[in-house]
Amino acid sequence: MNDNRIPGSMARAGVLLVAALLAGCGPESTSLVRGDQLWADSAYDRAIAEYRLALRETDNDERVVARLAHAYAVTGQFDQAHRYYEELLKRAPEYTDQAVYDYMLIAARSRARGDRFGMANAVDAASELRPGLPLGETSAALARYYAQTGDAERAVDFFERALAEAPADSIPALLFELGSVQESRGNCAEAIAAFNAYRTRAPRGPRADEARWHVGNCSFEVGRDALAENRHADALRAFDTVIRLGVPQNLVDQAWFERGELLLRQGRRDEALEAYYRVLERNPGRSNQLTQRAQRRIDELRFGPSGTSFPPAG
16 A cells, blocks of 8 residues: 555545535435535535534534534544544434544545654544555555654554555564564563574674664673573573674673673583683783783683682572
């Protein structure tokens, strides 16, 4: 679905509505007849004024309310259209398709002119009437809107909907954006899945290196969380991922050190010693606290000074 198209069932509802407008309701309301004539001549504002008079003349006839709601929708006045549709649907739910059609019309036009707030309001109104309504490209536009406004939960929902409907060439970019939103929420496991899916689909894509960095960064966070929960095997796998990817550079040294600590807990001292040596190799100056800690571990493993307390095995 491009910017200015809406699903076929709703389009048919719109065609039927236009036919009804042109046909009129009969001679019982002069204002209604004038309104229909003005509408046919594209004099929309004047038609709306006549329809408002016709409401009083017909005691809020449903057909007049339907015309007025549609007229406000076509002229881009969402709040007024929504107000009259809410009133109409309480009495005549058979107009639901017409309302959904009009809301999606407003959404498409709002999107085309860059009014994402208006687009979101209109889609919300349509989706309330028709949950699960196919949105096409609008799903991705809404996902980006909610991501930028800080509503990560709704952004994730719309990114997932967009992925289900998007053409194949659009999927890598959506996966990267979904990963970014998940990472911002602290959902690193979900972020890793999305970034890795991007890397699989676009191994030489424009953001492949950036995706790799994010996988490394999130893997380190997953490792820290696993350590805090004493899930040592999971932590080791996560730190090994950081080491394998080699990014972020500032976390690789820490990942090597944590690998050494985990291996030492398992009684795998030779492997732990190698991990500590890798920390020193990556920092020949050996001036920071991490290299000093690694050097102490090496000395303890090699010389075993009295009073040394190693992390418990197992």
